[in-house]
Amino acid sequence: MTDTTTVTAATLAVPGALLHYEVRGAGPLIALIGAPMDAAAFAPLADLLATDHTVLTSDPRGANRSTIEDRDADSTPEIRADDLARLLTHLDAGPAVVLGSSGGAVTTLALVQARPDLLHTAxxxxxxxxxxxxxRDEVRAATDDMCATYLGGDHLGAWRKFMANANIELPPGVLEHMFGDDRDPKTLAGEHFWFAHELRPSTYWNPDLHVLRSSPVRIVAGIGDASTGQECDRTTTALAARLGIEPTLFPGGHTGFVDDPQTFVVRLRAVLDEN
Known part of the structure; x- marks a missing residue:
């Protein structure tokens, strides 16, 4: 966070959950949404955007500071889209731009389907x-196996399978450093919830392509320019083809906005200016 960026943190009660959210800046509203990634991961990008935008970030239900009443219930894209709709309505500053990444991108598409009045660009x-x-059948089987591995207690084994399935290569030792079991209990609880109740509902979600194609919302299918050949490169390319749009390249890989927010924000602003 820069010295001049003021962050207002609050909570919003929604059905079955209490959502932690943060607002910074002033100007047109842009929401930065992840799943399972939380508000902290988007903070550097949010600070850069806050010079001329009101920026909303939040922890999705079941992650970090957002609590849920039933930890045995699934977190579906529709439920998370409803959470986001309630946050946007609560702020009453839209229609918004919504940038969703990974599972948050699925949330964003579900919001376009359910509440197109709340955003103008997704x-x-x-x-x-x-x-x-x-x-899809082979990838789903690999996903089921990965989740079973995690829930069976082999956390590092599950993450190795996750990276292999996603075609993401990490330097030696990085996986162990990132996902070893010597992390804080809240992080591990959120990770368990993701493997048990969020990963499959998100990745197995079927978008309503007719609704998305006919939506008044501008939809951008973003791909990291370093993600070539990875699973999310393939899925995003497939989505763009079905929507009849060209994929839009952003700098970096799957988490380019975290790895180099300064470069990412330049491209993001250019994409927004194209609207």
Whole structure:
């Protein structure tokens, strides 16, 4: 956070959950949405946008500071889209731009389907919609195996399978550093919830392509320029083809906005200016 950026943190009660959200800046509203990624991951990008935007970030239900009443209930794209709709309505500053990444991109598409009145631009950055793939059966089987591995107690083994399935290569030792079991209990609880109740509902979600194609909302299918050949490159390319639009390249990989927010924000602003 820069010295001049003021962040207002609050909570909003929604059906079955209490959502932590943060607002910074002033100007047109842009929401930065992840799943399972929380508000903290978007903070550097949010600070850069806050010079001329009101920026909303939040922890999705069941992650970090957003609590849920039933930890055995699934977090579906429709439920998270309803959460986001309630946040946007609560702020009463729209229609908004919504940038959703990964599972948050699926949330964003579900919001376009359910509440197109709340946003004018939806940037779906690498949504993992594996049902759009020709080899969906194999990818779904690998996803089921990965979740079973995690829930069976082999956390690192599950993350190794996750990276292999996503075609993401990490340097030696990075996986162990990122996902070893010596992390804080809240992080591990959120991770368990994701593997048990969020990953499959998000990646197995079937978008209503007719509704998306006919929506008044501008939809951008974003792909990291370093994601070539990865699973989310394939899913986003498939989504763009079905919507009849060209994919839009952003700098970096699946988490380019985290790895280099300064470069990412330049491209994001250019994409917004194209509207």
């Amino acid at each position: 940037i779906a950055h690498e949504p993992p919609l594996i049902n759009l793939l020709d080899d």
